Amino acid sequence: MNVYIIGIGLSPPRKISPEVSFREMIYEAAEKAYLDAGIEPKDVDTFVSLSEDYEEGTAIFDEYVPDQLGAMLKPVHTICADGATGLASLFAQIKTGHFKIGVLEAHSKLSNILYHSHVHAMALDPVFVRPLEINPYFVAGLEMDMFLDSRGYDELDTAYVVAKNRTNALLFGRSSFGSFISPEEVLLSESVSDPLRELDIAPNADGACVIVIANEEIAKERGRDLIKIAGIGFAEFTPNIERWEGDAEYLKVAARKAYSKAGIKNPVKDIDFAEIDDTFSYKELQHIEALGLVSFGDSAEALKEGFFDLGGEFPVNPTGGNIGNGNTSLMNGLRAIYDAVLQLRGDAGNVQLKSPESALIATWKGLPSASGGVIILRREG
Amino acid sequence: MKFEGISLGLKEFEKEIKVEWKGKLEYEWDCGIALSKFMEGLKHGKILARKCYACGRIMIPPRMFCERCFRPTDEWIELGDEGEILTFSVSFVNWDASRRKKPEIPAVIRLLGTSENMGILHKLGEVGDTLEEVLKNVKIGMKVKAVWKKEKEREGAITDILYFKPIKRRK
Ligand SMILES: [Zn+2]
Numbered sequence: 116m117n118v119y120i121i122g123i124g125l126s127p128p129r130k131i132s133p134e135v136s137f138r139e140m141i142y143e144a145a146e147k148a149y150l151d152a153g154i155e156p157k158d159v160d161t162f163v164s165l166s167e168d169y170e171e172g173t174a175i176f177d178e179y180v181p182d183q184l185g186a187m188l189k190p191v192h193t194i195c196a197d198g199a200t201g202l203a204s205l206f207a208q209i210k211t212g213h214f215k216i217g218v219l220e221a222h223s224k225l226s227n228i229l230y231h232s233h234v235h236a237m238a239l240d241p242v243f244v245r246p247l248e249i250n251p252y253f254v255a256g257l258e259m260d261m262f263l264d265s266r267g268y269d270e271l272d273t274a275y276v277v278a279k280n281r282t283n284a285l286l287f288g289r290s291s292f293g294s295f296i297s298p299e300e301v302l303l304s305e306s307v308s309d310p311l312r313e314l315d316i317a318p319n320a321d322g323a324c325v326i327v328i329a330n331e332e333i334a335k336e337r338g339r340d341l342i343k344i345a346g347i348g349f350a351e352f353t354p355n356i357e358r359w360e361g362d363a364e365y366l367k368v369a370a371r372k373a374y375s376k377a378g379i380k381n382p383v384k385d386i387d388f389a390e391i392d393d394t395f396s397y398k399e400l401q402h403i404e405a406l407g408l409v410s411f412g413d414s415a416e417a418l419k420e421g422f423f424d425l426g427g428e429f430p431v432n433p434t435g436g437n438i439g440n441g442n443t444s445l446m447n448g449l450r451a452i453y454d455a456v457l458q459l460r461g462d463a464g465n466v467q468l469k470s471p472e473s474a475l476i477a478t479w480k481g482l483p484s485a486s487g488g489v490i491i492l493r494r495e496g
Numbered sequence: 497m498k499f500e501g502i503s504l505g506l507k508e509f510e511k512e513i514k515v516e517w518k519g520k521l522e523y524e525w526d527c528g529i530a531l532s533k534f535m536e537g538l539k540h541g542k543i544l545a546r547k548c549y550a551c552g553r554i555m556i557p558p559r560m561f562c563e564r565c566f567r568p569t570d571e572w573i574e575l576g577d578e579g580e581i582l583t584f585s586v587s588f589v590n591w592d593a594s595r596r597k598k599p600e601i602p603a604v605i606r607l608l609g610t611s612e613n614m615g616i617l618h619k620l621g622e623v624g625d626t627l628e629e630v631l632k633n634v635k636i637g638m639k640v641k642a643v644w645k646k647e648k649e650r651e652g653a654i655t656d657i658l659y660f661k662p663i664k665r666r667k
Contacts, residue, residue, distance in 0.1 A: 136528025142561045149566075156566045172523035182563035229522040242515050 119334035122152025122327030156185025198448015199488025223443035256308030284439025320441025348372025349488030390451035448478030621659030
């Protein structure tokens, strides 16, 4: 039995959102998604919501989930996971045959956190790492240093990622983080944890996103926009930062699983474009290599040659990725799914690619994690 | 009966090696449309609710959407500050679990004019300082009225209402 995405809704990412509460923001995204899917919340059989209590500032946050989704007295489960892992959890429920329609929700109110570095710190090992009392961005600095060194890349290479994604976001026109910026200008931004600079970091943003999925029967009844979840995989590495190898091992495993499910032999040939986590600029290149889109050490050159540009052979982050749209934490993966569905439906406006039929989405749980997942979407008919 | 072993007190635990962390976990939550208006109302001594025309419920705290009908709510309604006690408890423990002499009395109060089971959580006052007094003075279903902070001291918070006190009836 196949599973399809039948509805998407977004309260777009933005720097701050004082005009709405998290409930009102999620309600907006849910209303749009249900309208898009042509359903009412009473038709939904099961809900999965992604959140992290420290980011919400509320413990047992799952209790706060149902109302604004229309999920009262329905099966709801809240997990702290990236978008692909969350979708996989919902996908598995539909696959059992006991549920026909499922809803995936994630949101961000990062602007409400006064000391984000302290929330990040709560994720670091309390015995070995936290007592060093260094701003947790050092984790990305360390990994970036190792990644660049092992490939012979430099900071200008990753600056190209920032320039591409900010420009794509400007062209797409939804985000306030878009700008025409050159890689050289990126290098003028301040150092955060060398070699990581301020502009290498996707800026924090608020927003909400809801995705509706359904079994084959429901999706085909609905008719239009048949977007199949053709493959999915997810994996976690170790929380011990000192064991990381700088190669995004989690995505290698997740990609292998997703590709084999979707029958993909050569991802660049068999898939048309990708939404790839770029919460830090180097992450995009690291993830591109882990996904096997190019060989080890070849991503920077390919990027500079325009291979991943809007008009390139294999566009990556055509709407601007997290650098261009903002870092919405666990919602990043849902924003990526949302934008991939826009492309597959032909609704991506200024950044619309030429009738793409399949999309790759790679998500990462964020700092300081080593977990993520891969989704393959395919348009049918 | 005598138990074998060593009794452990704070001293014994202090000898063990431990790691301590004090994170700065601070937040400023956006209240949004519904709650901002509600809090603004409190500042002016008003209790504001939202009504859903589909199910007819008058909701407090207010919401811009009805979670039952899954549609936007329709109208602001100003409620009086009198209601009845739906449930209450008498709390004798502080945050650190030490005993309090004078209890706190949390209660759910259904404000007159709201729908059934639509209460707000607050505290009761002027009902006694001992368990016996409180239990004698407070009954479920009893009518109560808000006691407000002085207007100058109100800041747009749930604590602008100090507590609810019984409405005394003339005999
Ligand atoms: Zn209603």
